[in-house]
Amino acid sequence: MTKAVVLLDQKLDISERYRVEIKAFEVEATEKYPEGFKVSFALIDVIHKRPRLLVDNHAPFGFHVHDGLPDNKDSRRRIKTNDYLEALDEFWRLAKEITNDEN
């Protein structure tokens, strides 16, 4: 398997508690990543050292959000889109909801 190439790696520190990490990689097109792109949009809870919200795109789920973090890692909700930008928009909507509520 060829190595993933980092295309996008941006971080924003929102507050003492929260940091956002937006990442995209070019990967070998496989069953898991048929389009050859892997993305990861994460809201990290720095105080508790764990992701609070995570959006990624691997098969068989397509774009999905891990919205039960940190307690339930297997909780996934599909995002009804095949579009990377719409998935990112959904991530930001949810991230803003969390940071506004919990900051």
Add this chain to the structure above:
Amino acid sequence: MKIRPLTVTFESLNGFVAKSRKALQEALQNKTKSIQKKNVLVWASVEAYQQFMSDQKYTILAAIYKYHPQSVYQLAKILNRAQQNVARDCDLLEGHGFIKFEESKEGRKVKSPQLAFDYNAIMVCLPSVTYKVEFEEAA
């Protein structure tokens, strides 16, 4: 002495959202790389940064730079602070990219706090404030 700064810049949340969207689009369409430099940290607001970066945290960074402590315990001794509080501050500094922990390769597995890279200053780039007063409106 040559200054090797870690730079802190500011970008509003909405500004960063728009930028990340554009960067993702460019990455997917043209495979354009957009990778944040390791010596730059971006905060969403000056207030959030100032609230986070207390004098105690600056002192921790300076002590790590100056004394190269081998553990948080040693660092706490240098600073004459409770280890628990220093550990908490170190965890936050690590989480926000100011420091990293390196595990010792010999003997007991002790994590030594180190600067995220070899910097000796923090340069905080406050957003410039621009405003205009139009004479027509002021008169």
